[in-house]
Amino acid sequence: xxxxxxxxxxxxxxxxxxxxxxxxxxxxxxxxxxxxxxxxxxxxxxxxxxxxxxxxxxxxxxxxxxxxxxxxxxxxxxxxxxxxxxxxxxxxxxxxxxxxxxxxxxxxxxxxxxxxxxxxxxxxxxxxxxxxxxxxxxxxxxxxxxxxxxxxxxxxxxxxxxxxxxxxxxxxxxxxxxxxxxxxxxxxxxxxxxxxxxxxxxxxxxxxxxxxxxxxxxxxxxxxxxxxxxxxxxxxxxxxxxxxxxxxxxxxxxxx
Ligand code: ADP
Ligand code: MG
Numbered sequence: 001x002x003x004x005x006x007x008x009x010x011x012x013x014x015x016x017x018x019x020x021x022x023x024x025x026x027x028x029x030x031x032x033x034x035x036x037x038x039x040x041x042x043x044x045x046x047x048x049x050x051x052x053x054x055x056x057x058x059x060x061x062x063x064x065x066x067x068x069x070x071x072x073x074x075x076x077x078x079x080x081x082x083x084x085x086x087x088x089x090x091x092x093x094x095x096x097x098x099x100x101x102x103x104x105x106x107x108x109x110x111x112x113x114x115x116x117x118x119x120x121x122x123x124x125x126x127x128x129x130x131x132x133x134x135x136x137x138x139x140x141x142x143x144x145x146x147x148x149x150x151x152x153x154x155x156x157x158x159x160x161x162x163x164x165x166x167x168x169x170x171x172x173x174x175x176x177x178x179x180x181x182x183x184x185x186x187x188x189x190x191x192x193x194x195x196x197x198x199x200x201x202x203x204x205x206x207x208x209x210x211x212x213x214x215x216x217x218x219x220x221x222x223x224x225x226x227x228x229x230x231x232x233x234x235x236x237x238x239x240x241x242x243x244x245x246x247x248x249x250x251x252x253x254x255x256x
Contacts, residue, residue, distance in 0.1 A: 002035075002119040003253050004112065005179060006141040010164075011157055012128035015147040015184035018219055018229070020125040021048040022239070023145075025080040025228035026246035032120040035074065037108070038087035039137050040127040041094075046086040050079035050226035053088035061090040064107045064136065065097055070115050079227040083119075091133070098132050105132070105172055109140035121249075130164050138168045142256065143179035147213075150183055150196035155203070179252065182245065184213040211245035214238060 007020045017040070024036040038045040038060060043053035053059075062068035063085065074083045098104045112122060124137040138144065144165055148154050162178070169176045181204055187193055201208050213219075216238030219229040230239040 002112070002116050002122050003143075003256070004122040004124070004141045005249075006124045006126055006134075006137040006144045007147065008126040008134060008137065008144050008161065009146055009148060009157075010128060010130050010134075010161055014128075014149055015182075015213070016128070017044045017048060017125050018223075019145065019147045019182060019184065019213075019242075019245075020045050020123050021080070021223075021228045022219070022230050022242035023246055023249065024049070024077075024082040024121075024123050025230045026243045027121050027123075027249070028080060028082040029230070029243075030246055030250060032246075032250065033118065034082040034121045034123065035085060035115075035119045036077070036082055037085045037112075037122060037124045037137075039091070039108075039124055039133050040087060041089055041092040042127070043086065043088045043091075044223070045125040046084060046088065047226065048223040048228065049077035049082070049084045049086075051075055051077060051084050051086050053086060056086055056088055059090055060085045060087045060108075061094050063111045064091075064094050065101065066107075070111050077228075079225075079231050095132050098136075105135045105139045108136040109173075112140055121253075130160065135168065135172075138165065138176060139173050141173070142175050143177050145179050145182060147182045147184045148200075149185050150193040150200070152192065152196070154196055155199065178207060179256075180207050180209045182209045182211070182213065185215045186212050187215050209245060209248055211241055211248050213241040213245070216241075
């Protein structure tokens with residue numbers, strides 16, 4: 001049975017896509033059968049996996065509106081080895097079309113069901129909003145991974161997301177839980193970041209992943225080469241952190 005995780009945070013630029021692509025590549029390397037679902041019309045996870053979003057005949061859009069099954073739209077990441085259900089701008093229109101469809105929040109969940117035995121992990125890269133697309137991600141998932149920067153307003157921004165997750169849990173998906181908070185773009189030299197990090201541990205305890213992803217330029221350079229950071233420069237500190245995170249996820253799913 002596939003374990004399905006949504007990487008979500010309604011803020012943009014917090015490291016969702018970087019986390020999805022690198023976790024997918026690190027899980028694949030650890031022998032886990034992994035699918036990355038790109039749910040963002042920007043298609044950054046698609047491009048970062050080395051798949052050209054402009055040349056797609058099928059994408060997650062066709063899957064969500066019922067024009068294609070998953071096996072017609074998924075492709076293998078040439079650089080990362082994992083499977084990708086890619087996205088491009090077609091997905092921007094899906095939001096409006098989905099509203100009129102039956103089971104509109106459960107389209108992704110339904111689409112993944114038939115392929116449950118193909119994967120150990122499914123990772124869903126959400127757009128920076130609490131939209132119907134994100135809702136599809138949350139309805140399909142067993143858990144949410146929340147990447148966050150240790151900034152002054154980080155905890156405040158978290159409450160909207162936590163409330164949304166609670167509502168989805170109550171009304172749409174009883175399986176859903178927060179798996180954990182992942183500290184990303186971490187700069188140990190900043191006292192403030194260390195303070196916020198300590199606060200997170202105090203408030204959320206076990207829910208804070210042990211792995212901490214540092215700010216690392218190699219992770220930011222990798223997408224322009226169409227490669228996950230863990231493949232582009234596996235010895236870089238950022239890559240090492242994502243490999244440690246993958247190992248932690250493999251451990252953690254055993255307890256779910
Ligand atoms: P989101 O998907 O939440 O919008 P991204 O993963 O696209 O966020 O990250 C935003 C930007 O920050 C990108 O340019 C990315 O390359 C960069 N970035 C992400 N994580 C790191 C990191 N640990 N160190 C340095 N740059 C990072
Ligand atoms: Mg993104």
